[in-house]
Amino acid sequence: MTAADPAGISAAVRTDVVASVRDLRVYFGTKAGIVHAVDGVDFDIRDGETLGLVGETGCGKSVTARSFLRLVPMPPGIAVSGSILFRPRSQCTACGGAGCAVCENTGRVVSDCQHCSGSGCPSCDGSGVETVDLMSISERQLRQIRGDRIAMIFQDPGKALNPALSIRDQLGEVFFTHRSQELLDRAGFGASDADGAGVLVQRHAALRTRGIERMILAVPPLRGKRNALMASADDMIVDALSETQIPNPRKVMDRYPHELSGGMKQRVMIAQALACDPDLLIADEPTTALDVTVQARIMDLISELQERHRTAVLYISHDLSLVRRIADRTAVMYAGQIAEIGESEQIFRDPQHPYTRGLIDAIPSVTHERGRLAAIAGNVPELIDPDPVCRFASRCSYAAAVCETTEPALHVADGEHMVACFLHNAPPGTPAADLPVRARSAR
Amino acid sequence: MRRAGELTANVLSNPTTLAGLIIITLMIGMALLAPWITTPNTPNPTQMPRDWGAIAVPPGSPGHPLGTTNTGGDVLYGVIWGARTSLRLSLIVVGVTVTVGVAVGSLAGYRGGRIDEILMRIVDVFLSIPELIFALAIAAVLGPSFRNIILALAVVFWVKYARIMRAQVISVKQNEYVDAARVIGDSPLRIFRKDVLPNAITPVIVQATLDMGNIVLVGATLSFIGLAEAGLAEWGVLVSEGQAGISAGRWWASTFPGLMVFLWALAFNLLGDGLRDVLDPRTETSR
């Protein structure tokens, strides 16, 4: 951790990091001015971990998540800067994905950076591992990553599933787009099937056939080949659905989204997301719209699948108690910036940032006397052209002079635990009278 | 009051809407001032004055800035008084259809049940009437006149508003603020007046504005095919009169009134679209 690298994302070593967000900024143009929705966000997501991104309405967590796959609409979004470095994994060649010493039993390995062949260079951020910057790669490259290496599930499964497509078609689309070779292999078509029929089938598997070609495929003997292809797709779909514990998947395949309950739809969405064994799963409040008992099951499911596939998960939520249960590490966002980040248990047991403390205190629980929930005074500030000061200062009971003139950055509080607050890291040379003091209580 | 101010500002900020509004103002102005900017024909000002001495003269001829028709009708007079006729047509038809349609639709949507079913069956009957055939039938029975065109259109067009209003009322009724008003103890009639009607009426306003334009288009068509009195100072009639002369190169008798119809319809459509954008609840309500 140095001044130039305050988030501690040292370039040299991190091969176990699957994604790094560096100084992400996303602004929106509105009638009232430019809204700084995300304003300088840094964090890592490690291979296989669940990182919770927590915050209230308007803190920028959803925008951050959507930026990974460039799902933020531009306009009204403007002026994006910063980078999201992603290190995709590929199947371990030594064991074919089954797990071995080479890949540390995960079945997947990173590849060497193409530019420096593993020695370290600027484009891989010195790590030597193949890295892409999600913010700057082409649309075509991004499309290859979407659904395949990075998948996303959303809050309302009813809206995220296409009501006009059957479940078979929704999932089939993923396999045809990203796993056409595997489909062909399973159906028994070798890569050597170079004759006209074979080529046609291959194109069909990759969703590249046009109407006439499809009509040709409907004629026997080509029809037989096409049906074999479809059958292998069905098998893969059934496998994906059963993994999410959907009962009787062959029947569910034929149904349409409106025929399924909320919990089932969410499972279908999870199945779709994990179909291609992604390296990173982004979950944007996936259980908010569900009943509490269904929510518990879905979260168990996500944990289970995550362990099995060794997928990293970025879990977005406004519900602290939920995130505590599911996330290894948690980042708390406020007004477009990260206030605190660290191991989940530590954050909840020993919150360092006054906002985090306020949030935890605001949750109604047995230990609070009725009518005395610690409410955070004031409102979230408008994020239009904000001053470079601490954005929480106006509502903070510890605020001091320095908080109103300087913007705090993330600094280490204890090991992994980092906070952006002057209670912990005073800028050098600040007179003591200007610093916030822990002992001080209500303003 | 505040909202009316905001609304007007929003409407005026859109250039196409503004253009539409300007054209409409000019046309309505022309219609209202007709008796003063031209010499009203006697005995019936709505009939075109015939100048038998200047038959089929081109625009720019003395006394006839826009020329005359094959039968000496002054095109300029027809254009100006035609605006008046059109205004009358659209105001009456839209006024009647909106009133009746909104009343029926509101009743059906608000009360629901048996009343809704009965009213909607009546609407279905009216919907199946083809407007053109109906207008022809009326003309056949009551004789061709512009008043009958108004009648025919009013009879056929009100159902559109009934359906729009009913759907809106049913949708608005579901809102929790209606429940809130009931919990307070307000009467159904007052709830309708204060909560349901203002929030349901917006698409009706937009549709009415669009129809002000389109009714004239339909009316012109009907009078073009002869359902209005001959010689009426009305755009459709004029286009019809000038029709014969076109092949002989006498374009002015049909073109100018035709242009007017186009402008009138266009202007109201622009205004209507602008209103729709402004009154759309999604843009209306900001967070």
Place this chain on the structure above:
Amino acid sequence: MTAEQIATSGSPAAGADNVLGVRGLEKHFPMKEGALQRVAGYIRAVDGVSFDLRRGETLGLVGESGCGKTTLGRVVAGLTDPTGGGVYFDLDDATRDRLDHLLSADALTEQESGELDRLKGAHRVDHLQGEAWRRFRRNTQMVFQDSFASLNPRHLVRDIVGRPLQVHRESGGSDLTEKVVELLELVGLGRQHLYRYPHQFSGGQRQRISIARALALDPELIVLDEPTSALDVSVQAQILNLLHELQSERNLTYLFITHDLSVVRHMADRIVVMYLGRVAETGSTADIFGHPNHPYTEALLAASPDVLEGEEESSMQALEGSVPDPARPPQGCRFHTRCPVATPICGWELDDVVLWLQDQEGLFDEIAGVERRDPFSGELTFQNEGAAATLAEAIRTGPVPDAMRTALERLEVKGRTVHIAFNPVDEVMLTRRGPGHEAACVLDELPSASS
């Protein structure tokens, strides 16, 4: 005053101990099908609920979506009439006991019948007329979940909050404006908010406006339908604090509907847990959270542990299955289809076998027909004998729950048809578990779990 006198006087005693008495409340919605709109069945949203709501207390009504709590709230608030049972307003203990006695009697004398009718006329919400109705209306108000949808977007705050006063002709003009300012200040807003529109406020502020409106007529009871579910945690804390403050200052009674257990634990004195239209368990907050007596209550608790209590792994598995169709609620105990500790007497029926079949690959498609003699017995006919035999075998030895197997009275295969009959059981009623604590479960106590 004796019950008789109260019943005949026409105006209930003010300040009675029980603001509400809900008795056997039912709200069924007809499902219409076809061009002629024939009634095909009923959605039994609320299907027999009874409880008392005492003055000054907060009763928490919890359950998941589809349990009927919102519908119940609306009936209580007078927005819709019940299809069965009744909501009784303002009963003192004596009247309430008398009412209960009359309602539960098998046969009534003519005099008793008349007395019951008078009681109903004086207290039952859907029978109230004139002044009595107006009195109920003024004293029962509601705050809705969606703060945005519950305020007319075209009305100013002054008009929204002042409307109850206008409707009941309590004041007008500048007098009204002053009263509105008072109300706004009560909820933490101010004069500067009078002439603004709802969309200019945040969610929390809009909810405050809603609360101010509810307070305008100085009601006795406020029904709160998920008032903070759509709000951020810190805003929720402000609103909950406000609600508590108002309750102590004005001796309000709250019916607090929510799905959030941590909120209800914090706010409620007593709790009613609903499942599929009926009460699963009811008791004080301490009882419900401390020693739940119904497996559904336990499941709810396991799914949402108190955040500050830490990560205690509940030994109870997350609940399987989904909520059954409210038009055809399960027999016996409605929860038996998902209950992890179901017994043979919990109400196993033919539909359970059919539902179980749906989840089995292949076998379900072989069904040719189902004939029900009554909910508990009937025949399943398959397309071939093999399928029938498979089903019988599966029930006898296979993955079907033990409790279901034990409940079988008859299981026979005749060719392609499987004859099934279960022991018929009655609907499971609430039984007393302690003072003020009732649960509708055949088990006397739950098998001990870890927490």
